[in-house]
Amino acid sequence: MSENRNKKSLREVVSLQFLLGTMGIVLILLFMQIIFSWQNIRRYVKADFSKSVSVVALNIEKLEIPIRKTLETLAEYSPSFDATRSGNEQKDALRKLANILELYPDIYAIYQGNPRGDLYELVNLDSESVVREIYQAPKSARWLHIRIFNDKSGKRVRIFEFFDPDFHLLKVRQDSSNYYSYKRPWFLEALQTTKVVKTGVYLFSNLRRRGVTYARQMKNGEVVAMDITVSNLHRLLNALRFQPAVSISMLDEKGQVIAASDPEEESVSSAILKAIRDGREHRLFTYTDKNGVKKLAMVVLLSKGPIKSWLAFEAGEFALMKPSLFQLLISLGIALVFIVLYLIVVRRMIDRIVKPIEQLVDETKRIGGGDYSFAPTVKSNVEEISRLSESIRAMSQSVLRQKTAQKELIHSFVFTLAEAIDAKSSHTSNHAKKVPEIALSILEEVNRSDRGRLAAFCIDKESEWEEFELSAWLHDCGKIVTPQHLLDKATKLETVYDRIHEIRTRFEILWRDIEIDFWRDKLKGKVPEEELRKIKEERQCELQEEYRFICGLNRGEIPVDEAALERLRKIAKRRWMRHFDKRPGVSNEERFRIPADRGLPVEESLLADLPEHKVMRDAAEIAEYRKQGFKVNVPSALRNKGEIYNLSIPRGTLTPEERFTVQEHAMVTIRMLRNLPWPEEMSRIPEYAGGHHEQLDGKGYPYCLRGDEISIPARIMAIADIFEALTAVDRPYRAVMKLSEALEIMAEMVQEQKIDGEIFALFVRREIYRAYAEKYLREDQKDFEAIDKDALLNKAGLN
Template identity: 45%
Template sequence: MSAAHLPPHASDAHQARRALPEMLQIATAISGAASLPALLRQILSSARDLTLSDAGSIYLVEQEKGEKRLWFTAFQNSSLAARGAGIDSGLLDVRFPITPERLVGWTALHGEVLNLPDVYAIPPDRPYHFDAGLDRRTGYRAVSMLVVPLRTMAGDVVGVMQLINRKQESSSMLTPETAAALVRPYDAGDQQLIEALAALAAVCVERAQALEGQQRQIDSMIALLAGAIDARSAHTGQHCSRVPELALLLAEAAEAIEVGPLAAFRFQGEAERREFRTAAWLHDCGKLVTPEAVVEKATKLDAPTNRIHEIRTRFEVLLRDGHIARLEGLLAGGDPATLQRDFAQLEQELQRDFACVARCNQGSEGTDPEDLAQLQRLAVRRWWRHFDDRLGLGWEEQARRSGPPVPLPAPESLLSDAPHHRLPRPAAEVPEASWGFNLTVPELLYNRGELYNLSVARGTLTGEEIYKIREHMIHTIVMLESMAFPPSMDRVAEIAGGHHETLDGRGYPRGLTAEQLSIPARILAIADIFEALTAADRPYKRGMPLSQSLAILAGLRDRGRIDADLFDLFLRSGVYLTYAQRFLAADQIDPVDLDALLQPRPPSP
């Protein structure tokens, strides 16, 4: 008997009363649903209620590597649930190929409805058949079945809804023995209603796939940016992958807190968690435009190669000149002993002076003031150049060498701060005041002066290079605020852009205060600092042990730079140790005095 000629039934009145409210409820749910599986379960429940179906399931069509499969997404069964006999969890969330032998596979392939009064009485000449294996495993008896495609407006089948056992009375509980007597076939009204409901379900699937596609697009951009940083430098690349790991560990610990200042912190759903994760991944995306030579400047004279070799050659020239002077003195009849003593004294002096240059080039935490004074004395020492220093230069470097060439041979300073070492800053590299950045922009883009670089008191970077490093935060904020993130991720720039800010307002690039810094931004700041301190793959420093790294963080807490409550949680929760065991070398994981670290100390005057 076809669905169009099935007799009416008294329960049709129930269906008519419930149809419109259920449809409106589902339409409303579609507009605000965040989880497709949850919404499909709601649609399946409504379809069963409207048709008095005892059981049902929904399958979605997936495509991977050109092959379409059906994903068993939702399953409901009133009679099994009443008996406390659910379906084996191993049968849910499975994928299987779409084949015409299966009922749902045939509908998925052909996009046509199957309305079967008794699935055990399907004519043998049909291309499909009912698989009774599930009935046998669960102790159930399927009788009538309605299999409807979830078809989009474009005609694509994105899933299949399967309703089982259209009951005569909603209160009936079915057993294998009573099912045939308590079940009736699905009629034309049922089929028409479920086809309409299936169309709504298809809208849900299409919408969810569109959102997933948007999220994949965002994720691909994140992967692209992070990958580009990885490709530029293995050192910064490891930083960009480790900071999110540490930040998420600390965020999860903060979410678990139920009392105290952090008790109110919670991510409001997966969307906020994803927003934070994205900000952590992109917190240093501005380093894409930071020159690698600055990021990895291991010595003061690196620009981008270590110019200590050029300076050493000048010392070699002076020593060779001394050797020639000694030989010329001997030819002129000079006293050999005196000439040898003078040459030995010159050699000793040059070796001592070059050692001073080499020490200064290393960029320790603090350069000896006597060495800095010696550099000034060396700068006035001369050597003679016999070749034109303008040959073989690029046009930009040629343009910086103004004035007529100096006649050869020409005297040169042993350590030079020449005009051509001063690289002007293009006007376009000065950020507009409207951004509110607090970084003072140096006059020059770079100063390559040898004496200027060697005289840096701490570290290896000049003032111009420190700005260039910090400028990555300007680029990060500009880049992230220019990206078209969805509304659910509109705080990515704020979170990522705040990890170099400090609670006392002395950070950069905007000098924000504690009131302006969110908990996620504060978490990211701690993660960024700790990773940088412990990282063992930087060319300009060695990875610090745990005790030293935590002591530095404790000092920042005591000076009001980082969040004291988060740092306390960082220690008490063991997040620091979890991270260390995952990413640090064994010799860096030394004993830590937690009691001492947890006691704030007044900052040093």
Template identity: 30%
Template structure:
């Protein structure tokens, strides 16, 4: 059962209290919610930033296009005007210099133009180049103050003429190699303009004059052979792109279809060693950092519009967002704008929002966690209390009710159910405890009804028990709610109540009105309960084989609830087991009691002279024990016996002489010295008869031989008289009523010396065992002593009849050498009584057998003292008794009481063959001497007299003739 209540524990897992789980759950929920909000905010912010960046990129694209167009429009007008000027038709340098003011005004009108020039069909070239910076001047080795330079090819001669702001010549440098290195007719702007009636715009390239990137706008003059051109510097686009940076680390690039860079946000992006050819502009893929290279390779080029999404990509170990927009340029090839923004800058705001959200979440958690912990403890406290209650139930501690309540409905329902369960288990155990405590079957039945009625709140209860081997139910107990027993005659008949439960059902529930109750003979019970109608709950009591032991019927004012029905059904099983167990115990006790009395009766019936001894000693012992329990002062004022102690006294008293079943009857009943199975005095008498017959024969033989008849007859008469007297003496010795003095023993031996003639073999007709014990017989006829101790009269003691000194029972008896000694002369010579030493030991051995027999019985614990009580009634207080030589201090009070009871019963018994019964006063006087000699307990003997036990016993068991007055005070 212990393993069921507490099965083997599984492997221990990490466990935490409920409030920790709730707090942790809150922490995780807030953390997840805060993290989710932070992440969503981050994602939304990133999306917003992407949209904003896309919008910004569109604006940058449009602004870049607008700026390019703003550069192109005035240049187109200037080129158109210059194409109409005479300079377009001039053939000499001097004529061409006349157009310088127009060139200067055109340059002043468009700051983005670095030079205006005209290429002629004969290979001549005239260009006015503006020097914007000292770097431009150093590049051309211009003199100080130079504002312009004329680069001219005329008539095969080349010149670089430096002018100041007023167009005054500062220096004229001949450049003989210039015509050979530069032919305007082979330039793309010249070729394109020749083929177009409208102004043309070249793709960006590096100007030959300044090695700066730009585009050329050219127009064919009216002459059809000269082309007017203007170099537009794109360096301003770099500044435009730098101004449009979205973040400090973002990169913008303007490039063409060939991925050649037109403008770039990074300064000095052009190599210093560029030699001025158009193809030497770097490609986007060669720019440092690799971000823009990855951009143009991985990101699709979007057409211009209102939506320009950004794409995420990685380059150089960093994460980027970027886009490429196509910029349509009127009059020229389209350009492309690429934007790359590093994520750590692009998503700074989004990440800041995310981080702030996370910090806010953590702040909420840490601020709310203590309150959450306290709230969780408050919420979980009922759970902890219920856990403590379940632990108390597991410990079977029902001392306090379940008072836990909770605002959580499920927990409160659990508390309510647990309280109900605890009450039910407690009531169940209370009833089980009551049933377990009550060992008496007759007291168990009303207590069972009382407890059940009280627990379930019934008005009354009736317990029916089935008759042995019968289905008939008889009322055994009828109790009302106050615990009062009602007359069993008020109980309805069992046959009517048995019908309240259908076959196979565990219970029956219903109502009976007055009419229904009358039909089931319930009217007397209803009247006693002052009820016109009642509800009932009938539960059958079944044994282990499901046979009906009885029926429990509970009466209520209202029909019992379902949970109460289930409780009573469960209780009925325990009640049935208890009833069955107590019934079995009672039957076993009754059977045991019958065996005890059967054995005691058999012992008394074994000898007609000791009949009633085994029945009277228990009564006298119990009378003494009761007197000791009733004593209010003296040595027995604290003496008491419980129910189990009384049972031990009862069993021990009835079995105190059970060892006598092993004692031969002829020894127990030995009334004469020669008595065995029969009294052997008759054999000796027959021998005397033979001697007398021998004397008569001798007389007649002598007369026949001539002897005097009178003399012979007188001799015969004298012999007969002697033989008669001697036999009478031998017979008196056999009775054992007188003490055998030495003179009597001597005379007995003289008489025994007479001879008689045996002519028959005394081994004929005996058993083989007896014949082996007799040994070989003498030759016949043989003269034998009249009274003899023959070898066959000695019975050897076997090893099984020897009691060793170290025996486990503590016996201290002197064991005779022989088992029996039936010698005729020996037995007749017994000085007192009729028993030989062997006979006396055999009789005394009955108590040895009693102890040994009782010690072998598996007595229950409360009967363990039976051998000690039963085996001590021949002990003496001074230690001279038998079989163990116990002293007063070694014997229990009840054992000492039984010793007095056994002696008193033996003294007053009138059915003993070897003595007559003593009068009451004589018996008390003898026992007083035994007290004085230390044989019996003086305190118990005094109790025996003062409590009047001797008188009560005499009135019940002694004949009036033997009951006389006893002077108790004198004896005491």
């Protein structure tokens, strides 16, 4: 009682372990940290974007206010330029404009246009690095004065005058021009109002740079203007990026890029343009660019005047998250350190549970592998584990009992089946029982062999030995459906009885007819009695000789050559008179095959192959053999009892149809054994049992396997089956064979590539046959002294 009181339930022990819960909480916290970090990043990004808008707007305002005031002043007080003004007057005016350009370096040029289309422009050569290169200015030049007007001849000219900082003329260049100021948008827009106007962003034709023009109408109807490039805006937007991953672009009302943090950027994504069209201002949104990168973006309206402009911000989500991810990794690392430390503590706690369970797992694996040895009960302070251990031990004992009973049942069934097959005939001399004994003896020696290909073969499991033994016992189980009279067929005309008696009866009738002819001719008195008696005796003597010849053919004692076949056909042509109908008294099946007589009596041949002798095989049966993969030649006839056909058998006593029926036992064996639910360790029984008639040259049956396609156990089975059959003393179709003769035949079979040479060599060298011969062979068969091992192996081609 005290021991049970000290034990804890598995539920109580597991409830003390918070490993999964701790890890779950850590993961949830990390996940929440990721979400909060992302939310903070979005707020930070949005705030930074909004701040950037204010900075850009302030910088633009700081730039525009002095420009507008300067233009207002110039429009009120600046004298107009024309081509007739003196050089000093012109230089004084240019110095004033130069002072303005030096005061506001963002201004690229100041110019004045009149209604005649003339243009007078002062360019700051230091405003852009490319200005000097574009205008091909001298190195010491500081200012460029451009004049476009009609000269005295009325020709439209453009004059480039390059001045140093003190307005000393350095170089003059002139070319033709088709430029008219009154056609330019800035001129036309300025004439529509008395206020400063601002154009949209456009490409300056001379500079090849994008920029904006500010213009104001003068009192005299002329227009004064200033050009500003967007280069400074590029630098401003680049400076406003709080991360390298951020991209800032200023867009006009058409969605074209005015300026960008990346000067090479000429367009923005369609998602940003769509956000502008949809009016989604000051709202963060995400999209995926053409490269598959997910980005966070926002658009803000920068100016609401007649010429609108927007700021667009975008950045890759992963790039924004990088700093937070680094912090997250640090947090994760700290959490992992604590988890590892906690795991060490927890491991010590759960070992007390896991180790007994692992022992039980090992025990169940042994049971699953067929090992039912009784291991001691696993000790544990967990009540459920102790109970489980006791249950597994009880289960192991129960399974062992069931397995033992099942094994005994299978073996009893197999042995009973083998006895039933042997009991079918008194002539098989317990073949089904003897083959396993020979086969197991060969297998033991093969298993110990360290030579050749057999060295790699090994059967070391009890289940494998049992599998082979059962295969040997079942190797002829298909013979249970083989007609016994075929297995015992000693003569060619034998079926369930020897039909030589029918033929002898016909010879008796012919003998009687000769006697009747003698007495009939004697009564007539036309021929002397002595002459008639001589004729009678000669005819009867010939009849006796022919019958002995038929009997010799029937027993296979006479070679079936062409001369014998010719004599057989001649004897068969003898005629005899039948007075009785053949159809009454027979089975319906046979009656169907026998044609009706046209009239009685009828004269018939002494021997014949009649239609009723031949029974055809169903085509579906032939197709089924092919379907199951058997590669045997299936005769079209199921059986053929033709008398001439049977007596013409060249070798042995079986017709091709009967031989196939006998061979069919191998296929029946395979089909029977395949249909049985063998456990996995017995799954090769159909292969071993059904393969003992395969031959190395591919001429065996039922699969016509060749060489290495035949397994070693099947080769062993073949040798055991052949040896027992050759040495059997009770086969009705041949004489008893001595041991040496049987081994000679087997050596020939090795040489002809019928059976395995290495196994046969082992069979001979280690005298595996001796113990069997001592036990089962007759004394006159045991000619051990006549066995020359070397001669046998030489004959087999193995030495």
